[in-house]
Amino acid sequence: MSFEKINILQSPVVATSVENIDTDQIIPARFLKATTREGFGDAMFRDWRFNSDGSPVRDSVFATAPAGAKILVAGRNFGCGSSREHAAWALADYGFRAVVSSFFADIFKNNALNNGLLPVQVSEDFLQTILRLRKENSALELKIDLPEKYIEIVGSGFEEAGRREYFPIGEYKRHCLENGLSDIDYLITTRGIIENFEISNNK
Amino acid sequence: MATGKTLFDKIWDAHIVQQLESGPTQLYIDRHYIHEVTSPQAFEGLRAKGIKVFRPGRTFATCDHNVPTLNQDRPIEDASCRVPIEVLAENCRENGIKYFPLRDPSNGIVHVIGPEQGLTLPGMCIVCGDSHTATHGAFGSVAFGIGTSEVEMVLATQTLLQNKPKQMRITINGRLGKCVTPKDVILYIISKVGTGGGTGYFVEYAGDVFENMSMEGRMTVCNMSIEMGARGGFVAPDKTTFGYIKGRRFAPAGAEFDKAVEQWSMLYSDADAVFDKEYTFDGADIQPMITYGTDPGRGIAIDGIIPECDESGMKGLAYMGFAPGEKMLGKKVDYIFVGSCTNGRIEDFRAFADFVKGKKAAPGITVWLVPGSVEVENKIKEEGIETVLNEAGFVLRQPGCSACLAMNDDKVPAGAYALSTSNRNFEGRQGPGARTMLCSPVVAAAAAVAGVIADPRSVA
Known part of the structure; x- marks a missing residue:
């Protein structure tokens, strides 16, 4: 699946200090019925954003976020639990291009990368700084530079503005994100190599 | 000094199609299970790209997540449950994939039927669009959950690009107390390691508690490896494993079975193998959880x-x-x-x-x-x-x-x-x-x- 390329991203943020956010929170199972990839944004964090009677939760981190926020910041071990890729689709469909946390669950990380949603892993200290600043002032912005592999605190009036941290991302995945490519675009070109492997390994 | 290989190394190495210089390994997948929730978008993706399923004989399908648990002989009333199942059946028919429909004697939850049908075997690399794929590690296989984009990749190429995980060994010796079951063992482990403690790792469960466990018990333990963040967990295959597999529908039979057992018997971690992380617990400390x-x-x-x-x-x-x-x-x-x-x-x-x-x-x-x-x-x-x-x-x-x-x-x-x-x-x-x-x-x-x-x- 192709997606919008990522290069440099700067935006206000939606932030939650909650840790171990599982993919059942990101998209509850009752919304996994569709057989296409589109439209899951409406159900993203549904039970955080809406009461059981369908009315919005007015003080949810999403309702109170500045317009145009493309970066979600969350506590450690984000995306644990179910492998449902619908979680990545929902976040992307809602408008997020990056998620920042001190720790990502493995399957979620792969799913995000395969959908042009950048998981930015930062130190616990950097994460706590972002969460504190965001709590104090919703004007906080983050800049994510994928080619240079760093994330930076931005915003006038922030003493910490300019503080940056480098984040880990493999060369292969960086190349894919910058060019809007998924693994399948590469894998499909290797069928000959795969056939040779099958023959030499009695598969 | 050369050190021995872990069981994980042995299986992983045997499935490397190629190592990419820029990082990931292209890994061959022996067995692929699919169900109705995480596969429709993968087939849709293949259709959009004009790609055919590469090795349909390696994928097996069941419906489980949306099925009612009463009156299964009647049509499913709720369309939101019925439609994904119909889509799965059609995708399997169109692509020549074996599907076990509702009320088929082989139908059931994907991680229960794979082993039951003799489709899950030691030494295999197994994936499914479901995080509890770790279950199949009970047979001494490398089994892990994947997302739908990866389901599409496996359907298209029978391979995936993966970074090699780190390795953890959890050893538990000792006698389990009264009313202490495999479920208590894994809940105890997760309570100690934490929900993120296994992230980035594959786990080998070792020690006499697991050696003395039935295959059902080992499946319960491996199943919940993901709940501590581990992509997968496994137990080295032994006589209990081989005994469970023998005679099952899709398992090797006769001389082929004997030959397979010979190969499966090589699947263990060498005595001098080194793990990135080790935990040791005492079975006697575990209570009903x-x-x-x-x-x-x-x-x-x-x-x-x-x-x-x-x-x-x-x-x-x-x-x-x-x-x-x-x-x-x-x-x-x-x-x-x-x-x-x-x-x-x-x-x-x-x-x-x-x-x-x-x-x-x-x-x-x-x-x-x-x-x-x-x-x-x-x-x-x-x-x-x-x-x-x-x-x-x-x-x-x-x-x-x-x-x-x-x-x-x-x-x-x-x-x-x-x-x-x-x-x-x-x-x-x-x-x-x-x-x-x-x-x-x-x-x-x-x-x-x-x-x-x-x-x-x-x-x-």
């Missing part, structure tokens, strides 16, 4: 006290309506669910039935007993277990994922307390607002007759 919070790491001994928690833990306790310092014993139970890919196998129903035999179901609790497969359902009937259950006042349902994630009608209402043998106690997992406590089938049985959370060791 129960969870009190909203992640599977929040588990304590059934007779324990809810501990003080961090901010995220307190949020979970508020959701559960519990507080630090409270006992779990005596707490209210509205629903009991026995089933799922964690505890929906024949041994689980034997254990539940053994406990309730000659006792009576407590009034006021809704009990859902859901076999993991048609084969389990049939065995329950053949072994007379259904009669025992009925005499005690319980009713058996039909197989599926059911209340584990409540995609069908088996939903726990908001605010109600569910004691569940499944794998996740996340907020809303068993229905919006539902409050889940995880436990073994034996702890579930004790509550089912006592009417509240009870210690199975002291229920008469």
Whole structure:
């Protein structure tokens, strides 16, 4: 699946200090019925954003976020639990291009990368700084530079503005994100190599 | 100095199609399981790209997440459940993939039927669009959950690009106490390692506790590896493994089986193999377990006290309506669910039935007993277990994922307390607002007759 390329991203943020956010929170199972990839944004964090009677939760981190926020910041071990890729689709469909946390669950990380949603892993200290600043002032912005592999605190009036941290991302995945490519675009070109492997390994 | 190889290294190395210089490994997949929730978009993707399924014979399909657990011989009324199943059937037909439809003797939860049908074998690399694929590690295979984009990649090329995980070994020796089951062992491990403690790792379970465990028990343990963040977990194959596989529908037979056993017998970690992380626990320390919070790491001994928690833990306790310092014993139970890919196998129903035999179901609790497969359902009937259950006042349902994630009608209402043998106690997992406590089938049985959370060791 192709997606919008990522290069440099700067935006206000939606932030939650909650840790171990599982993919059942990101998209509850009752919304996994569709057989296409589109439209899951409406159900993203549904039970955080809406009461059981369908009315919005007015003080949810999403309702109170500045317009145009493309970066979600969350506590450690984000995306644990179910492998449902619908979680990545929902976040992307809602408008997020990056998620920042001190720790990502493995399957979620792969799913995000395969959908042009950048998981930015930062130190616990950097994460706590972002969460504190965001709590104090919703004007906080983050800049994510994928080619240079760093994330930076931005915003006038922030003493910490300019503080940056480098984040880990493999060369292969960086190349894919910058060019809007998924693994399948590469894998499909290797069928000959795969056939040779099958023959030499009695598969 | 050269060191020995781990079992994981041996299997991983045997599946490397090529190593990319820029990082990931292209890994060959022997077995691919699919179900109706995480596969439709993968087939849609293939159609959009004009790609055909590369090796249809390596993929097997079942419907499980959306299926009703009553009246399976009738058409499914709820279109939101019926349509994904119809789409799966059509995708399988169109692509020549073997599909086990509802009421087929081989139908059931994907992680229950794979081993039952002899499709899961030692040394294999196995994937499925489902995080509980780790279950298949019980056979000494490298098995892990993947997302739908990866399902599409496997359908298209029978390979995936993966970074090699780090390796952890968890060793438990010693004797397990009375009423301590494999479920208690894994809940205990997760309570020690934490829900993120296994992230980035594959886990080998070693020691005599696992060596003495049945295949059903090993599957229960490996199943929940993901609940500590580990992509997968496995046990080295042995005579118990080979005995389970022999004679199963798709397993090698005759001389081929003997030859396979010879190869499978080489699947162990060398004595001098080095792991990135090791944990050692004493089997005698493990008690019957129960969870009190909203992640599977929040588990304590059934007779324990809810501990003080961090901010995220307190949020979970508020959701559960519990507080630090409270006992779990005596707490209210509205629903009991026995089933799922964690505890929906024949041994689980034997254990539940053994406990309730000659006792009576407590009034006021809704009990859902859901076999993991048609084969389990049939065995329950053949072994007379259904009669025992009925005499005690319980009713058996039909197989599926059911209340584990409540995609069908088996939903726990908001605010109600569910004691569940499944794998996740996340907020809303068993229905919006539902409050889940995880436990073994034996702890579930004790509550089912006592009417509240009870210690199975002291229920008469």
